[in-house]
Amino acid sequence: MEENFNSLKHYNFWDGNVPLLGFLREHYTSTIFKYTDNRLIKVLVGQRRAGKSYILRQVAHQLITSGINPENIFYINKEFIDFDFVHNYKDLDKLIKLYKAKLNPKGKIYLFIDEIQNIVEWERFANSYAQDFTDSYELFISGSNSKMLSGELATLLSGRYVTFEVFPFSYAEYRGITHSETTKQSYIHYMESGGLPELFVLPNEDTKRNYINAVKDTVLLRDIIQRYSIKDPKLLEDLFVYLVNNASNLLSINNIANYMKSNGRKTTYDTVANYISYIEDTFLVHKAERFDIRGKETISGNGKYYVNDLAYKNYLYSGFGYGIGYKLENLVYLELRRNGYDVSVGVMRNKEVDFVAKKADKILYVQSAYLLVDEKTIKREYASLESINDSYEKIVVSLDDITLPQNKGIKHVQAWLLHTLL
Template identity: 30%
Template sequence: MSIRKDVIKQCLISKQREVDEAEIVNRPIDFEENGNYVIVGVRHAGKSYLLYQRVRQLQAEGKGWDEILFVDFEDERLAEFQAEDFNSLLEAHLELYGKKPVVFLDEVQNIPHWDKFVRRLADAKYRVYVTGSNAKMLSKEVATTLGGRFFICDAYPYSFKEYLVAQQVELREHWEYDTIQRSEVKRYLNEYFYYGGLPEILSFKNKRAMLSSLYQKIYLGDICARNNIKNDRVLNILIKKMAESVKQPLSYNRLRNVIVATGSPISVPTTIDYADYAADSWLILPMENEIGKLTEKETQKKYYFVDNGLLNLFLMNSETSLLENMVAVELCRRYGKKNVFFLNAEKEIDFVVPDEKLAIQVSYSIKDETTYNREVSPLVKYAKAHEDWKCLLITYDEEGTEEEIPVVPVWKWLT
């Protein structure tokens, strides 16, 4: 049975009020004026609010709700929505306003044949913005299904800058020299360091319990539901091993051996599948060796977690892993996850971004001589061999210069 058009109109109007009243942290995403977008990313990263942000941008350019159609498919009034109802959306808006709108479809993944509808809209020269759950909508599948009609936009949890804005912290000029404000930034960094930047986390006092619930019910559940995994125990062991090994390359054979040692038989191909499922869900960000052989690139990856709060669920007293993970996610956010690598050859460098000629080493502290030699020496050698590259050493709270290499505390680098 089709959704009545008056119900659709009610949903459109009530959503307009919700968007207008929402408090938004503006995020640095540049939307092409004539582009169509599918926003993908980890669950609860704020994809819907990116649509709200785009609506506000269009309103600032002079468009009103008479030129914007926004549908939230999690509205219970649309629970019975089917593919044949899509055209009623356009008809309902046309009856209300008589204009061709920019179309926003939020959480559309559960509606059959949504992809065919948005392709038709794009072919008819509508501007279209779409979000959906990673349990049903993977970026690689979207790219295949929608062809060249849509840009894929990656949504990450808050950066530290965005986190400060969400906490209503306004950084004054030269704030790093202001004792009070510097202390405030460091206090929020400590919170961000351990509990991450998922927007929803800000409203919870028991942040760890909230993160644990998200992981068990949503992230793990998403992966199992999409890939028909009946027993999540093996998947959970694999993810835990990835968390314990954040700083080291991890082979599929090693992952398999760890799982087998717990009494769960598993093949290498199935291990590879499970690792891919975790990456597809955006829980994990795989990273390749920049100069490794093809087989090494595919089988000896590092695995970072998309949010420090999720990683911290698995760790005990591992500030070094949390620091490196935080830097990894920020680099992926700034430069794109396909453009960031680690270097494991004669010299071991934590991160290289070839397109930016940037090399970064991460160490919680370099006061210890052994740590200094392990972290600083390879970067110094790399800098001498790549004079046109920018090389940085990022620490938790130490600053200075070591053999012409800038040493930057992470709170300063992130802001």
């Protein structure tokens, strides 16, 4: 058991040790920190390698700089082999008791459990420690599956947790880590590379390509194939490739299944639907449902899929036809989601609005366009927004070198400045 404690010491902030903190993601840390000093469980979810571990450690470090004793911080990452001995919630409970016996921390203890879904019956641990009124604990946990807080646990912890979805680097964060200016050129470079944090410490394009491929393989294998005992791993990967190469296009499960069958794949509608839902659960792709703007209701069936990071397209499948306008639309979707909006594809009779973005009582209608090159293009891109008869904000986002004046209440914004409006 002593060697288990030594593993804890290695990864924690005790005795002046400061684990790697990485690039400070202040957008997340400041938001999470507002929810501290209570019994709410702070839950970080997002794709593997999107930076959840660094953010957890940054929050822990921020607690320390605010005056919390480092010995009151307990951190483990279940991705590290040093913690392979923690199989289930009982093992984790024993480890915490060992930590308390060794350090005897006074006052509230802050528990940071990274990739907690790798601990069997972790829900029992979270529920128990969240409700323990004999000692004072505050829990911060992370996971790489969107369903980790569904079902029974959501019922057990009803009203006692808050979720933060972590995305790869935004354009603003990209500028921060690369020390770039806010320009069209740097935005296009961001668009043609990717936002997964570890990309920025790799030396060359080949290494980055191998890294992105390894991330993809790890997610598909560990988070889907092994978890759900997938019988056709090749179909799973083919579906991921199809979604990446058709991002920003209107798709239906039926059409995707028919496409796979036309290419000689033996599959069914249900299999395709299940496999795609698993891919969504790992945050590799996101689905935007269609929304009837007049009827104010979601339309089932067709929808659009967006890639969580364009690195998959840029480094793995760049040979497939894929216009820059589609990449721009993907980045606009991600920027809206990062800023806390629920995002749908807007439908108005025979017209489509790229995004209906909602946050609390705020609604944005957003149209994404590569370039507004002439009067005909401008008229086409503005037409859908003009047909909406309400007073919510309407925006057209493009890569134009100049900003067009406001037109019938519709704002035009250059893509690299979108974050300033959100």
